[in-house]
Amino acid sequence: MKAYMDKSLSPEKRAELLLAEMSLDEKMWQISGEMIFGVDEPDYEEKRENRHGHYRNPGHFMHYKREVPATPREVAERINRDVKLTMEASENAIPPIQNGEALHGAQWGMATCFPQPISMASTFDDELMAKVGDIVGKECIAVGVRQVFAPVINVTRDCRWGRTMETYGEDAMVNANMGVAMCRGLEKNGVIATPKHYVDNYAAGGRDSNYSDTSERTLREVFLKPFEKCFKEGGAHSVMASYNAWDGMPCSCNRRLLDDILRKEWGFDGFVVSDYGGVGGSWGAHRVAATESMAHGKCIEAGLDINLPNISYHLSKKAYEDGHLSEEALNKAVLRVLKMKFAIGLMDDPFVDAEKANEIVRCAEHKQVALDAARESIILLKNEGVLPLDKAKIKKLGVFGSSADIFPVGQNYSGPYGRDWEADDAVTPIEYLKKYLEGTAEVIYASEAEIETVAPQCDACLYFTTVVEGEGLDRCNIKLPKMAKAAQEDEAAMIVGKIEFDLKEDQEAAISKMLAANENSVVMLLNGAPIDMSAWMDGAKAIVEAWYPGEQGSQAMCEIIFGECNPSAKLPITFPRSVGQLPLFYDFKPSGRGYAYNDNDGTPLYAFGYGLSYTNFEIGNVAAKAEGTDLTIDFTLTNTGNFDGTEVVQVYFRGMNCDVVMPIKSLKAYKRVSAAKGETVSAQIKLDKEAFCYWNLDMKFDMHDGDYKVMIGNASDNIVHTFEVKVRGGKVEMA
Known part of the structure; x- marks a missing residue:
C-alpha cells in the first residue's frame, strides 16, 4: 500500500505524501479542467475517447439534455466509468473531482427542481434552505458529483442585472444566511460547495462582469460578508473567482483577494477555481498579460488553483518553461486540490452505487420539500x-x-x-x-x-x-x-x-x-x-x-x-x-439632499421585507434585555384575522452615534412566527456581538462604542416598535 493511502493520516499529510511521488506533468494535469456537455449526447462515447489527457484532469462538467433522457442511474454509471478511466490513465490512480452546477437543484438525471434562489430568499427560512441544500447534496453524491458551483451569493444592488434571480437578493445578511445553509447541506454529504462569484461581479447599471470600482469599505461591508460566512460557518471548501476586475486586477489573478483576504485573513483552506474562461479573460479582455500562458501563470502565482473549464495542461507547461509559473506555486495549487480529494473520501472510495441513484434522486420526500419551499416562497x-x-x-x-x-x-x-x-x-x-x-x-x-x-x-x-x-x-x-x-x-x-x-x-x-x-x-x-x-x-x-x-x-x-x-x-x-x-436598495446611507427626484418622491413601489397575508398580525409586548455583548428581544404576535398564518418579524438597526457613517437601516435578525387565527404566541429573537460590529475608520471590524436605534416590524418600511441601546466598553446597555 502506498503511504498516502494510510487512512490514519490527516488529509493534508496524505496529500503531501502523494505530491512527493508525482511527476511535473501529473501535477499540471491536476490544475486543469475539461468540459463535456452531456453524458446523454449521442456522440458522447466518441467525444470522450478522443480527448487525450482528459482522464488525468481534476473535474468534468456534465449537463442533462431532455432531448436524450438519462436516468440518475445512467448518469452514475457514466461518471463511474469516467472515474475508472481517469484513474487508469493517472500515474498514481488519482480520481477526478466530478463537478457541475446545482443552483436550485442538481443538474443530472432530472433531479428535484427547487425554487430559484431569489424565491428561497423570499421565505426568510434558513432551516428550509438547509433542507434544500441537504437534498441537493444527496442527489449530487448519488450520481457521483463531488463539487458544485453554488451557491451564488452576490448581493444584488441593481435589479437590471440579468442574474438577479440566481441570488438571495439585496441584503448581505440574507445572502450570508442562505448561503451558509446551502453550503452546510452540500458539504455534509461530501459535496464541495463553491460559492460564487468572488467578488462584486456586476457594475453600475447592472452590467454583468463589468469592472468593479467599489471601494474596499463597501466591498467589506456588503459584498465580501456572505463569502466569509460561507467559508467560516458554512464549511465551503472551494470558491469561484469572477470575471471582473477589482482594484486594477482581474479577480482570477488578484493576489489581494485570493491570498491576502481569502487565505491569510479568513483562513480559507480549500481551493479556488476560475469562472469559465476567466483565466483567458485576464489576457484576452483585461490585457494584464502578453499571452494566455502568461495569464495562466500569473493566476496560479496569485492564488488560483484550477483553470476551468477546458484543458489547460499546455498553458501550465508553457508558463513553466517561460518562467511565468514556478514549481512552488504549482505545488501549492496541487496540494490544495489533493487535500480536498482526501478530505471528501474520493481517494478512498471513488465510485458510487449506481443501482441506488434512481431511488434517491427526486424521491417523494425530496419532492415534498420542493412543494414546501414553493409554498413559502x-x-x-x-x-x-x-x-x-x-x-x-x-x-x-x-x-x-x-x-x-x-x-x-x-x-x-x-x-x-x-x-x-x-x-x-x-x-x-x-x-x-x-x-x-x-x-x-x-x-x-x-x-x-x-x-x-x-x-x-x-x-x-x-x-x-x-x-x-x-x-x-x-x-x-x-x-x-x-x-x-x-x-x-x-x-x-x-x-x-x-x-x-x-x-x-x-x-x-x-x-x-x-x-x-x-x-x-x-x-x-x-x-x-x-x-x-x-x-x-x-x-x-x-x-x-x-x-x-x-x-x-x-x-x-x-x-x-x-x-x-x-x-x-x-x-x-x-x-x-x-x-x-435604480440602483435602489433599503440600506442606503444618508444623503444631504435625499434620494428623491423632481418627478419622483424616492420611495420604492414595494419595500424590502414587504409581503401580505390573508390574515393580519400585531406585534406587541416588546421587552428587550441587554446582557454582556448580547441583546434579547421578547415579543408577542397576535393573529387578528380569519386565517392561520405565519409572519416574518424583522429587526433593524441604525447607528446613531458611531465612528463612521452607517446605513439608515440594516437588517440584523428575522424570525418566522406562526399563529392560528385569534391566537397570541410568544417569541424571542437573540442578537449577539456581531450585530453591533462594524468597520471603523481604521478598517477594523469589531464592537466599537456607539448608540443604536432598534426597529422591529414586518417590513423595512413598516416599523411598529423602536427603542435604543448603546455600546460602551464592549458591552450592550439599554439606553
Whole structure:
C-alpha cells in the first residue's frame, strides 16, 4: 500500500505524501479542467475517447439534455466509468473531482427542481434552505458529483442585472444566511460547495462582469460578508473567482483577494477555481498579460488553483518553461486540490452505487420539500378583496399568458436546465388548475387576442406573465417584455434587454385588457427580478409575485390563489417605481439632499421585507434585555384575522452615534412566527456581538462604542416598535 493511502493520516499529510511521488506533468494535469456537455449526447462515447489527457484532469462538467433522457442511474454509471478511466490513465490512480452546477437543484438525471434562489430568499427560512441544500447534496453524491458551483451569493444592488434571480437578493445578511445553509447541506454529504462569484461581479447599471470600482469599505461591508460566512460557518471548501476586475486586477489573478483576504485573513483552506474562461479573460479582455500562458501563470502565482473549464495542461507547461509559473506555486495549487480529494473520501472510495441513484434522486420526500419551499416562497403583493378565490363560487376561470403552460422553473443554465426541465409527474400551472377545478368549474385557457371576449364571461381571471432572465440578459429597462409567437412553434419567444419593439403582442396591454374586462383578475408574476408595474398596477386588485417557484410551483400557486395555503413570503429585494430610481436598495446611507427626484418622491413601489397575508398580525409586548455583548428581544404576535398564518418579524438597526457613517437601516435578525387565527404566541429573537460590529475608520471590524436605534416590524418600511441601546466598553446597555 502506498503511504498516502494510510487512512490514519490527516488529509493534508496524505496529500503531501502523494505530491512527493508525482511527476511535473501529473501535477499540471491536476490544475486543469475539461468540459463535456452531456453524458446523454449521442456522440458522447466518441467525444470522450478522443480527448487525450482528459482522464488525468481534476473535474468534468456534465449537463442533462431532455432531448436524450438519462436516468440518475445512467448518469452514475457514466461518471463511474469516467472515474475508472481517469484513474487508469493517472500515474498514481488519482480520481477526478466530478463537478457541475446545482443552483436550485442538481443538474443530472432530472433531479428535484427547487425554487430559484431569489424565491428561497423570499421565505426568510434558513432551516428550509438547509433542507434544500441537504437534498441537493444527496442527489449530487448519488450520481457521483463531488463539487458544485453554488451557491451564488452576490448581493444584488441593481435589479437590471440579468442574474438577479440566481441570488438571495439585496441584503448581505440574507445572502450570508442562505448561503451558509446551502453550503452546510452540500458539504455534509461530501459535496464541495463553491460559492460564487468572488467578488462584486456586476457594475453600475447592472452590467454583468463589468469592472468593479467599489471601494474596499463597501466591498467589506456588503459584498465580501456572505463569502466569509460561507467559508467560516458554512464549511465551503472551494470558491469561484469572477470575471471582473477589482482594484486594477482581474479577480482570477488578484493576489489581494485570493491570498491576502481569502487565505491569510479568513483562513480559507480549500481551493479556488476560475469562472469559465476567466483565466483567458485576464489576457484576452483585461490585457494584464502578453499571452494566455502568461495569464495562466500569473493566476496560479496569485492564488488560483484550477483553470476551468477546458484543458489547460499546455498553458501550465508553457508558463513553466517561460518562467511565468514556478514549481512552488504549482505545488501549492496541487496540494490544495489533493487535500480536498482526501478530505471528501474520493481517494478512498471513488465510485458510487449506481443501482441506488434512481431511488434517491427526486424521491417523494425530496419532492415534498420542493412543494414546501414553493409554498413559502410566493409573495402576495396586492390584494383588494379578490384573493383567495372561493372555489365554490368559481364556475368559469379565464387563464391567459404563455407561462401558464410552461414549467415554472426559470430559464437558466444552472439547475436542472431551466425551461428544458420536465418530468413525467410534473405539471404546468394550467394543467394543475384544470385538475384542481375538475368537476366544479370550466377553465378556459385563451390567447391574448381573446381576452376581451373571454374575460367578461368568467368569474375570475388569471394572467401569468413571461419574463426570461439569466446570464447575458441584463436589462436596459424593467418593464414586462413584449412578446411574439415563434414562427415554427406555439411557445412564446421573448425579447429581453436588447429590445426590439416591433413585436405583435404586449403583455402590459394584455394585462390592462384583462383588468378592464374583469374586476376579479389576478396578475401572477413569473420573473426573476423586480419589474416596473406602473402601466397597469393601479387597475389591478390582486398581484402575486411567484418568481420561478420550481417543479412544484404549479400546485403551490394554485393553493395560494384558492386559499389552501396562506402566503407568508417577503421581498428580499426592493421593487422600484421606475428604472430611473435604480440602483435602489433599503440600506442606503444618508444623503444631504435625499434620494428623491423632481418627478419622483424616492420611495420604492414595494419595500424590502414587504409581503401580505390573508390574515393580519400585531406585534406587541416588546421587552428587550441587554446582557454582556448580547441583546434579547421578547415579543408577542397576535393573529387578528380569519386565517392561520405565519409572519416574518424583522429587526433593524441604525447607528446613531458611531465612528463612521452607517446605513439608515440594516437588517440584523428575522424570525418566522406562526399563529392560528385569534391566537397570541410568544417569541424571542437573540442578537449577539456581531450585530453591533462594524468597520471603523481604521478598517477594523469589531464592537466599537456607539448608540443604536432598534426597529422591529414586518417590513423595512413598516416599523411598529423602536427603542435604543448603546455600546460602551464592549458591552450592550439599554439606553
